[in-house]
Amino acid sequence: MILVLAMAGALWGIGALMKVPAAMRFAMLALLWAAVVGLHVALPDGHPLRMATGGAPQGWVALGLLAGLAMVYRAGLRRLRARAAPAAAQAPIGGQSGAFRAAELDRYARHIMLREIGGPGQKKLKDSKVLVIGAGGLGSPALLYLAGAGVGLLGFVDDDAVDGSNLQRQIIHADQRIGMPKVFSAEIALRALNPFIEVRPYNRRLDEDTARALFADYDLILDGTDNFDTRYMVNRVAVELGKPLISGAITQWEGQLSLFDPGQGGPCYECVFPTRPAPGMVPTCAEAGVAAPLPGVIGAMMAMEAVKHITHAGEGLRGRLMIHDALYAETRVIGVTRRADCPVCGTKG
Numbered sequence: 001m002i003l004v005l006a007m008a009g010a011l012w013g014i015g016a017l018m019k020v021p022a023a024m025r026f027a028m029l030a031l032l033w034a035a036v037v038g039l040h041v042a043l044p045d046g047h048p049l050r051m052a053t054g055g056a057p058q059g060w061v062a063l064g065l066l067a068g069l070a071m072v073y074r075a076g077l078r079r080l081r082a083r084a085a086p087a088a089a090q091a092p093i094g095g096q097s098g099a100f101r102a103a104e105l106d107r108y109a110r111h112i113m114l115r116e117i118g119g120p121g122q123k124k125l126k127d128s129k130v131l132v133i134g135a136g137g138l139g140s141p142a143l144l145y146l147a148g149a150g151v152g153l154l155g156f157v158d159d160d161a162v163d164g165s166n167l168q169r170q171i172i173h174a175d176q177r178i179g180m181p182k183v184f185s186a187e188i189a190l191r192a193l194n195p196f197i198e199v200r201p202y203n204r205r206l207d208e209d210t211a212r213a214l215f216a217d218y219d220l221i222l223d224g225t226d227n228f229d230t231r232y233m234v235n236r237v238a239v240e241l242g243k244p245l246i247s248g249a250i251t252q253w254e255g256q257l258s259l260f261d262p263g264q265g266g267p268c269y270e271c272v273f274p275t276r277p278a279p280g281m282v283p284t285c286a287e288a289g290v291a292a293p294l295p296g297v298i299g300a301m302m303a304m305e306a307v308k309h310i311t312h313a314g315e316g317l318r319g320r321l322m323i324h325d326a327l328y329a330e331t332r333v334i335g336v337t338r339r340a341d342c343p344v345c346g347t348k349g
Helices: 002-017 022-042 048-052 058-090 102-107 118-127 139-149 164-168 182-193 208-215 228-241 293-311
Strands: 129-133 153-157 198-202 220-223 245-251 254-260 320-325 330-335
Touching: 118 293, 129 139, 139 153, 139 182, 139 293, 153 182, 153 208, 182 198, 208 228, 220 228, 220 293, 228 245, 245 293, 254 293, 293 320
Parallel strands: 129 153, 129 220, 153 198, 220 245
Antiparallel strands: 245 254, 254 320, 320 330
16 A cells, blocks of 8 residues: 555656646546556455555545545635635725625624624615714714724714814824814724725815705714704704704713604604703803713714614614713603604604
8 A cells, every 4th residue: 555655646746846737647646546446356355466555445445535525625615716706806895785794794793693683784784874973072982883883884074173182082083193183083093993884084064055965875864063053953954855863962971862853753853952052051061071981971872873773673762862861870761752833844744
């Protein structure tokens, strides 16, 4: 048997030196194997050639079967790789649609394991388009978690620049990016977090015309702004275009959020807050201060409501207002209803 194996090694080595194709070298080994098995079948027991090559044909037959199985397995793998290569080469890195890559399946495995999300829900996230207004306290955690969750297209608009005082709570930014426009600072963080999604930064002030143009490209709007004029304007445009709106607000130790979606029977923002507070009654974070983790709590809840809305998981906050008091660790949810006389949505639907 050692002699036959030596002959096989010599044939393979000489073929390699002569640059004989691997298929032909395998064919030569197969002929050698067939010759040895033929000898064992043709010659009588005890013949010197049979004794020199193992004494019985069973071992050679088993070796041939194993080699054949290995060749079939190798050919199958080659075919699978040939079929997968073109698709992998054509698939874009960011904002891709269609089937998940292996790396994405690994990334989103904890979502896919959830009965309420699963593969179909993760596909909905991949195909979704979400616009976040504001890349500050509420926008920071909302953007990070939406990117981590696999929202396929994530837009965000802000005209402010990163300031040192932001870094106490706006966790998407970094000290090295002080002075950079917030949307470009956020873009760096989001691309580093998830290269499989598309991000669109809009470094501009959001007026009504701009809002109308931007909202048309998205399925869901998240408002994390800190002034009432913008909140009311965002609500008007969202209602006009039929876009669901998740709106959050914070001050000092308290925060609140809700899903405003009159197109599905819920109230709009102006139904719940029909009158703007008098000047000074609701100070901004810059005027009154804010506990550092509070924007993270409310912003993460906004992202959670977005994930639930997109995947149809659980019960969302349409028709309900959640109020969180961080100082006393109390959270309550109250019902809110649509007003027939609302100047924004009262005549809609």
